[in-house]
Amino acid sequence: MCGATSAGFLGDDWGNTVWVGGRQPAGSTEPAGGWTWVTGEAWAYTNWYAGEPNNVEDEPYLQYGRFTDGRWNDANNAREDTTSYIVESDTTSVPEPATLSLVGIGLAGIAAARRLNKKSTVRGR
Ligand SMILES: [Ca+2]
Ligand SMILES: [Ca+2]
Secondary structure, three states, rough: OOOHHHHHHOOOOOOOOEEEEEEOOOOOOOOOOOEEEEEEEEEOOOOOOOOOOOOOOOOOEEEEEEOOOEEEEEOOOOOOEOOOOOOOOOOOOOOOOOHHHHHHHHHHHHHHHHHHHHHHHHHHH
16 A cells, blocks of 8 residues: 555445555644555555544554545544455565575585586695
């Protein structure tokens, strides 16, 4: 949710309100200060609804879906209508063990070749 691409992925009408990982640490300047992403990513993109964030009910969390145009609201977790959240995860693939073994064998081969090369250089002196 950290950028326009993520917001576009979610679409404009979620049909429910959800938490999307924006939070405002205690002690932040109200209503707009200190907002951060739980992922630690930079707070570089915002899409607040007009007049939001307003901290009208001591609101430290970013709520999505209250407004039909995809714009954000700050809210608190006492709201009974926000019972869902969205989790974003990386899709980086993990190499299979067989691939790792081949890489390891290749590196070991290169190291052995270098060792042989050094020895033959010393012997040549
Ligand atoms: Ca607030
Ligand atoms: Ca609000």
